[in-house]
Amino acid sequence: MLRQSKSPLLSLPGAVPAEGPDEGVAAHYGDLFREQRALAGGTGFVDLSHREVVTVTGPDRLSWLHLLVTQHVTDLPAGQATEALILSPHGHIEHALYLVDDGETTWIHAEPGTREALLAYLESMKFFYKVEVADRTDDFAVVHLPAGSIAETPEGVVARETPHGRDLFLPRASLTDFAAAHGPAAGVLAYEALRVEAHRPRLGLETDHRTIPHELGLIGVAVHLQKGCYRGQETVARVHNLGKPPRRLVFLHLDGSEVHLPPHGAPVRLAADGPDGRRLGFVTTSARHYEQGPIALALVKRNVPLDAALIVGEGAGTAAAQEVVVEP
Numbered sequence: 391m392l393r394q395s396k397s398p399l400l401s402l403p404g405a406v407p408a409e410g411p412d413e414g415v416a417a418h419y420g421d422l423f424r425e426q427r428a429l430a431g432g433t434g435f436v437d438l439s440h441r442e443v444v445t446v447t448g449p450d451r452l453s454w455l456h457l458l459v460t461q462h463v464t465d466l467p468a469g470q471a472t473e474a475l476i477l478s479p480h481g482h483i484e485h486a487l488y489l490v491d492d493g494e495t496t497w498i499h500a501e502p503g504t505r506e507a508l509l510a511y512l513e514s515m516k517f518f519y520k521v522e523v524a525d526r527t528d529d530f531a532v533v534h535l536p537a538g539s540i541a542e543t544p545e546g547v548v549a550r551e552t553p554h555g556r557d558l559f560l561p562r563a564s565l566t567d568f569a570a571a572h573g574p575a576a577g578v579l580a581y582e583a584l585r586v587e588a589h590r591p592r593l594g595l596e597t598d599h600r601t602i603p604h605e606l607g608l609i610g611v612a613v614h615l616q617k618g619c620y621r622g623q624e625t626v627a628r629v630h631n632l633g634k635p636p637r638r639l640v641f642l643h644l645d646g647s648e649v650h651l652p653p654h655g656a657p658v659r660l661a662a663d664g665p666d667g668r669r670l671g672f673v674t675t676s677a678r679h680y681e682q683g684p685i686a687l688a689l690v691k692r693n694v695p696l697d698a699a700l701i702v703g704e705g706a707g708t709a710a711a712q713e714v715v716v717e718p
Contacts, residue, residue, distance in 0.1 A: 397531075398566050399437045399575060408578050411502055411594055414440035418577035423680040425576035426583055430680070432538025434574045436581045438557070439531035439565060442505035446496040446512070448521040455496060458515055459487065460603065460626070462614040468493035471550040471557075473612040475603060476511065481625025483601050485511075486593040486612070488557065490550040497548050497559050499532045501593045531562045534581065541572050554588060583677035586687050589641055589715045595654060596639060596674040596687060602626070604635035605689065607716045637671065637689050638716035642702065644676070644684035645709040651676040651684055652703040658688050658710070661699040665706055670694050673702050686710070692718045 397415045400407055404420030407413070415437045418425060428434040446455060456464040461474035468491055476485040485508050487498045500508055505525055512523045535541050535556040543549045543558060550557040560568055569575055585592065591606040602625060603613045613626060629635055644652070652673045659667040671690030679685050688702070688710075696714060701707035 397437050397439045399439075399569050402569065402575055406577070412440060412578045414502070416575065416577040417579045419575055422577070422579055422678065425574070425580035426680040428574055429536040429576050429580055429584055432536050432540070434536065434576045435539075435541070435569070435572050436534040436536075436576050436578065437531075437565070437569070438499075438534050438578070438581075439562065440502045441499045441532040442502060442508075443526040443530045443532065443559060444498045444500065444505060444508060444512070445524045445526050446498070446521055447494065447524070448519070450519040451496050451521050452491065454516075454519040454521050456617070458512070458620060460613040460620060460622075461489075462617045463489070466491050469551070471552050475608065475612050476508075477603075477620070477622025477626070479621055481602050481622040481629075482599065483593065483597050483603060488550060490548060492548050495548075497550075499557065499559070504593070529562055530559045531565050533558045533560045533565070533568060535572075544568070554590070579677070582675065583679045583685070586641075586675050586677045586685055587679055587682065589639070589687065591639060591687070592675065596689065601637075601689075602629060602635055604629050605637045605716060606639050634692055634718070635716075636692055638692050638718055639674075640688050640690055640694075641713040641715050642673075642686040642688055642700070642710040643682065643713070644686055644702070646683040648684065648708045651678065652686065652708055656703045658690055658700055658702050659707065660694075661701045661709065665701065665704070670700075687715075694718075
């Protein structure tokens with residue numbers, strides 16, 4: 391399945407292309423901290439047009455989705471945003487879905503590069519249900535307005551309103567005009583820094599092939615515990631009722647004297663054990679925050695002491711102090 395071409399907003403002044411999973415949109419437009427401050431203050435927007443858009447229509451759409459995802463969506467009111475996961479049979483996270491229903495269509499945006507597998511799974515589960523699943527990535531671009539934005543949602547555009555901001559499913563052909571009317575644009579690095587500050591996990595960064603929802607604090611956020619059966623539910627119920635997850639998400643304050651941020655996958659160790667100590671986890675996302683300096687999210691073993699000083703990265707590493715996101 392072909393991926394979207396580069397965003398037309400990469401032609402805006404100062405635009406620097408993003409890399410990795412955010413390839414295709416701007417990392418920043420020349421001033422990372424100014425862009426963060428703008429978003430934190432409720433102004434500007436973020437081009438997320440590299441994200442993938444799927445719609446589900448038909449009279450059975452919500453009851454059908456309810457059988458497949460971790461969230462309770464049977465009676466999802468029109469206009470109410472929610473999050474949901476699709477799990478493997480063993481309870482590992484396979485897809486993260488960001489949904490809203492407009493009364494006739496369920497709109498979903500998902501991580502770049504995941505739509506082919508997502509569409510294949512959804513199509514395989516249709517059976518006799520009256521639903522139609524469509525890839526709308528070529529037609530619609532996701533644009534994020536920050537929390538507190540007073541910008542009006544364009545007429546006819548579907549929006550997901552959350553405490554973190556508003557995601558618009560904007561006709562792709564309108565993206566350039568929207569940018570001209572709603573600037574200044576902020577890049578995905580600013581958006582990611584605020585995501586890390588808010589401890590919000592992202593598929594493919596905070597997850598690996600064995601991540602379960604409990605490790606990321608997604609119970610009650612994207613996982614509803616009082617609903618019927620879905621794939622992976624046994625693991626969710628067993629860990630919730632009888633045990634603890636093997637790992638937990640933590641927020642890290644990093645030593646600000648280091649020039650380079652630790653990359654995704656950089657090892658986390660106890661400072662007391664030094665650079666040759668046992669690996670206790672890994673950095674999932676790191677960022678430079680306009681107020682807090684270098685920060686990161688990491689996934690570590692559950693039994694890492696809460697007050698332990700940590701080091702991240704190879705060699706001597708970078709000193710890090712942790713804040714609890716998921717209780718041990």
